[in-house]
Amino acid sequence: xxxxxxxxxxxxxxxxxxxxxxxxxxxxxxxxxxxxxxxxxxxxxxxxxxxxxxxxxxxxxxxxxxxxxxxxxxxxxxxxxxxxxxxxxxxxxxxxxxxxxxxxxxxxxxxxxxxxxxxxxxxxxxxxxxxxxxxxxxxxxxxxxxxxxxxxxxxxxxxxxxxxxxxxxxxxxxxxxxxxxxxxxxxxxxxxxxxxxxxxxxxxxxxxxxxxxxxxxxxxxxxxxxxxxxxxxxxxxxxxxxxxxxxxxxxx
Amino acid sequence: xxxxxxxxxxxxxxxxxxxxxxxxxxxxxxxxxxxxxxxxxxxxxxxxxxxxxxxxxxxxxxxxxxxxxxxxxxxxxxxxxxxxxxxxxxxxxxxxxxxxxxxxxxxxxxxxxxxxxxxxxxxxxxxxxxxxxxxxxxxxxxxxxxxxxxxxxxxxxxxxxxxxxxxxxxxxxxxxxxxxxxxxxxxxxxxxxxxxxxxxxxxxxxxxxxxxxxxxxxxxxxxxxxxxxxxxxxxxxxxxxxxxxxxxxxxxxxxxxxxxxxxxxxxxxxxxxxxxxxxxxxxxxxxxxxxxxxxxxxxxxxxxxxxxxxxxxxxxxxxxxxxxxxxxxxxxxxxxxxxxxxxxxxxxxxxxxxxxxxxxxxxxxxxxxxxxxxxxxxxxxxxxxxxxxxxxxxxxxxxxxxxxxxxxxxxxxxxxxxxxxxxxxxxxxxxxxxxxxxxxxxxxxxxxxxxxxxxxxxxxxxxxxxxxxxxxxxxxxxxxxxxxxxxxxxxxxxxxxxxxxxxxxxxxxxxxxxxxxxxxxxxxxxxxxxxxxxxxxxxxxxxxxxxxxxxxxxxxxxxxxxxxxxxxxxxx
Ligand SMILES: [Zn+2]
Numbered sequence: 091x092x093x094x095x096x097x098x099x100x101x102x103x104x105x106x107x108x109x110x111x112x113x114x115x116x117x118x119x120x121x122x123x124x125x126x127x128x129x130x131x132x133x134x135x136x137x138x139x140x141x142x143x144x145x146x147x148x149x150x151x152x153x154x155x156x157x158x159x160x161x162x163x164x165x166x167x168x169x170x171x172x173x174x175x176x177x178x179x180x181x182x183x184x185x186x187x188x189x190x191x192x193x194x195x196x197x198x199x200x201x202x203x204x205x206x207x208x209x210x211x212x213x214x215x216x217x218x219x220x221x222x223x224x225x226x227x228x229x230x231x232x233x234x235x236x237x238x239x240x241x242x243x244x245x246x247x248x249x250x251x252x253x254x255x256x257x258x259x260x261x262x263x264x265x266x267x268x269x270x271x272x273x274x275x276x277x278x279x280x281x282x283x284x285x286x287x288x289x290x291x292x293x294x295x296x297x298x299x300x301x302x303x304x305x306x307x308x309x310x311x312x313x314x315x316x317x318x319x320x321x322x323x324x325x326x327x328x329x330x331x332x333x334x335x336x337x338x339x340x341x342x
Numbered sequence: 343x344x345x346x347x348x349x350x351x352x353x354x355x356x357x358x359x360x361x362x363x364x365x366x367x368x369x370x371x372x373x374x375x376x377x378x379x380x381x382x383x384x385x386x387x388x389x390x391x392x393x394x395x396x397x398x399x400x401x402x403x404x405x406x407x408x409x410x411x412x413x414x415x416x417x418x419x420x421x422x423x424x425x426x427x428x429x430x431x432x433x434x435x436x437x438x439x440x441x442x443x444x445x446x447x448x449x450x451x452x453x454x455x456x457x458x459x460x461x462x463x464x465x466x467x468x469x470x471x472x473x474x475x476x477x478x479x480x481x482x483x484x485x486x487x488x489x490x491x492x493x494x495x496x497x498x499x500x501x502x503x504x505x506x507x508x509x510x511x512x513x514x515x516x517x518x519x520x521x522x523x524x525x526x527x528x529x530x531x532x533x534x535x536x537x538x539x540x541x542x543x544x545x546x547x548x549x550x551x552x553x554x555x556x557x558x559x560x561x562x563x564x565x566x567x568x569x570x571x572x573x574x575x576x577x578x579x580x581x582x583x584x585x586x587x588x589x590x591x592x593x594x595x596x597x598x599x600x601x602x603x604x605x606x607x608x609x610x611x612x613x614x615x616x617x618x619x620x621x622x623x624x625x626x627x628x629x630x631x632x633x634x635x636x637x638x639x640x641x642x643x644x645x646x647x648x649x650x651x652x653x654x655x656x657x658x659x660x661x662x663x664x665x666x667x668x669x670x671x672x673x674x675x676x677x678x679x680x681x682x683x684x685x686x687x688x689x690x691x692x693x694x695x696x697x698x699x700x701x702x703x704x705x706x707x708x709x710x711x712x713x714x715x716x717x718x719x720x721x722x723x724x725x726x727x728x729x730x731x732x733x734x735x736x737x738x739x740x741x742x743x744x745x746x747x748x749x750x751x752x753x754x755x756x757x758x759x760x761x762x763x764x765x766x767x768x769x770x771x772x773x774x775x776x777x778x779x780x781x782x783x784x785x786x787x788x789x790x791x792x793x794x795x796x797x798x799x800x801x802x803x804x805x806x807x808x809x810x811x812x813x814x815x816x817x818x819x820x821x822x823x824x825x826x827x828x829x830x831x832x833x834x835x836x837x838x839x840x841x842x843x844x845x846x847x848x849x850x851x852x853x854x855x856x857x858x859x860x861x862x863x864x865x866x867x868x869x870x871x872x873x874x875x876x877x878x879x880x881x882x883x884x885x886x887x888x889x890x891x892x893x894x895x896x897x898x899x900x901x902x903x904x905x906x907x908x909x910x911x912x913x914x
Contacts, residue, residue, distance in 0.1 A: 232416035333678060 113176025293337030357802030395460030395810030458812025472522030491524030495535030526576035591634025617653025656736025667691025
């Protein structure tokens with residue numbers, strides 16, 4: 091097992107883009123080597139060690155590498171981007187694009203996450219023990235496929251556009267979500283335990299289950315009887331008919 | 343005085359009938375000359391194919407492409423042709439680049455130059471948005487630029503045609519070219535753009551335009567009369583009615599026939615038909631859709647009044663952008679794609695829709711074949727301009743790939759082997775064994791453009807011409823393009839040297855210098871009395887309908903960098 095502990099030397103106002111901070115880049119490296127990994131800072135670049143205290147213990151494969159962030163990193167973006175294995179634990183709030191494009195491994199956030207958590211994610215798991223902002227598991231701007239694999243669990247609430255353009259994988263939200271969850275979906279599964287507003291507009295495919303209160307259900311869904319999932323009976327809606335969709339929306 | 347001597351170049355210059363002969367080229371102060379002094383800088387071009395700079399006669403590179411950019415932010419990161427696409431950080435010599443189908447302006451200049459192209463013609467400038475086109479032109483480095491102004495659904499044009507006022511019509515065209523600083527007359531789906539304002543389209547040459555009581559055929563004949571009366575350097579440039587519809591080849595041939603009796607006022611064609619691939623479809627629906635290229639090319643082989651360009655399809659993502667608003671709406675419905683449409687006040691429509699050409703789609707496979715069939719079935723290369731209608735059929739950065747299709751039956755067979763049986767039944771390409779040589783390729787990519795656009799100083803290496811030169815690291819005779827197509831593609835993807843006005847702008851595939859190009863525009867002379875009578879009519883249009891005033895409508899000089907005004911004498 092290799093464990094790498096990172097903590098900010100001092101809180102940053104100018105954002106840090108930490109797209110190099112993932113187990114794939116850290117595995118097998120010494121403290122000094124990790125300190126030398128470049129990150130983007132504002133409009134320039136600097137070694138990770140200039141901004142973070144770095145402490146690496148042991149040396150192991152990517153699968154057996156764990157990165158631990160101690161404290162708030164709410165101005166550090168793209169942590170865990172494109173990671174394929176291993177684990178990242180963040181003990182604080184984290185900035186945008188955490189785990190975006192990740193293909194494997196696990197990210198645990200003990201705090202809140204800013205927008206684009208796990209966008210374009212293809213595999214692996216993200217567990218957020220806090221609230222998320224906009225576009226959890228969504229797509230890149232202009233692209234027609236967002237999250238396509240893996241699982242995101244949000245133990246708090248999320249804001250708008252949860253799983254926008256999602257075409258695979260699974261998202262579970264324990265709390266409430268904002269406007270237009272599952273917009274333009276083309277696959278995958280979203281389970282929302284709490285409240286949702288205007289879900290699944292322009293959904294072509296996929297499943298959305300909402301256990302809480304639904305506001306402004308779109309008129310472009312056809313009700314087709316009921317469906318039982320794990321012992322719970324839901325009203326079943328199919329649509330969005332505006333796009334000839336075959337998506338399934340289950341509401342209590 | 344700056345002098346360059348290009349030594350031992352293997353020159354291919356169809357305008358002079360030179361077919362890969364070893365010779366020297368002398369350059370002084372940006373022009374090709376007979377001889378240079380002993381102080382000339384020497385470029386050793388031994389073993390290298392040398393042609394005039396390429397000239398893309400129909401591309402969407404400024405103006406509407408910007409709508410494509412903001413509809414497709416994801417295009418910025420597409421890198422399907424490494425070296426000629428994707429995100430490239432700025433260097434000492436170049437600005438940052440992004441994109442593939444809709445690259446930023448700087449990337450457009452650099453990438454064309456890397457392919458050995460030195461001149462482009464933007465294919466569609468709405469008069470009202472011309473200023474924006476010129477703002478983009480200004481930021482496209484290296485290349486010389488010109489643009490075609492849209493007149494095919496214009497209220498004033500249709501009224502003058504209906505009221506049989508050919509002189510005022512010509513005056514209006516002259517004014518419109520000046521207002522937009524355009525180079526020629528573009529006609530897109532004549533009448534269709536106006537009909538689209540009412541949610542309709544025109545279905546053929548004799549279908550009247552709502553509220554105007556003129557037909558597409560009358561619009562075409564009216565505009566060509568004005569074009570020739572003004573003696574414009576380019577012929578009318580026509581995007582036919584019914585684009586993208588099965589069975590449209592008949593409309594295309596009918597349109598071409600209309601122009602048989604037109605007498606050109608200059609030594610050039612009287613009609614240029616654009617991206618014919620999209621207009622050479624047979625069948626009656628997408629179910630029985632098949633190639634119409636044999637019929638269209640048969641007609642073209644027997645005609646001598648027209649030229650055309652291909653609109654070749656490249657498999658992968660593309661972005662369609664056209665003044666043909668109804669076509670874009672139909673595309674978006676059929677493909678479930680995002681779309682944008684615009685009503686250009688009294689002038690035209692426009693639209694943008696991204697799409698993906700897949701070899702697995704039988705329609706796309708047949709479209710791909712039709713472009714090549716047209717290029718190969720039309721016997722005379724001096725009628726064929728190579729284009730992908732970039733980025734409608736695909737991005738221009740794929741030209742080297744497309745050249746291999748034209749030059750190698752083996753390469754075509756490789757692609758065709760991935761097609762479905764249904765696709766193969768609907769095309770004739772597998773039965774065509776013609777393979778273009780470098781000479782014919784040079785005709786289609788630079789020589790014919792010089793003739794079509796009446797720019798004798800472009801597209802050739804004659805003494806006195808602009809020293810726009812592409813030197814490719816490949817030697818005809820030593821490689822066989824019919825089998826060694828990978829080498830052909832590589833050589834055409836990045837020149838050994840590109841010279842623009844005698845300045846080395848590309849060396850070994852990398853940008854060396856980024857001089858500013860010229861803007862060509864046409865100022866056609868019209869008698870003062872006719873002009874002022876016409877002005878009265880348009881004053882009324884501005885007063886009653888336009889959201890801008892006439893004084894704010896004209897593109898001012900400050901928008902033109904290195905303008906070259908081409909004067910013509912109208913015949914009244
Ligand atoms: Zn075009």
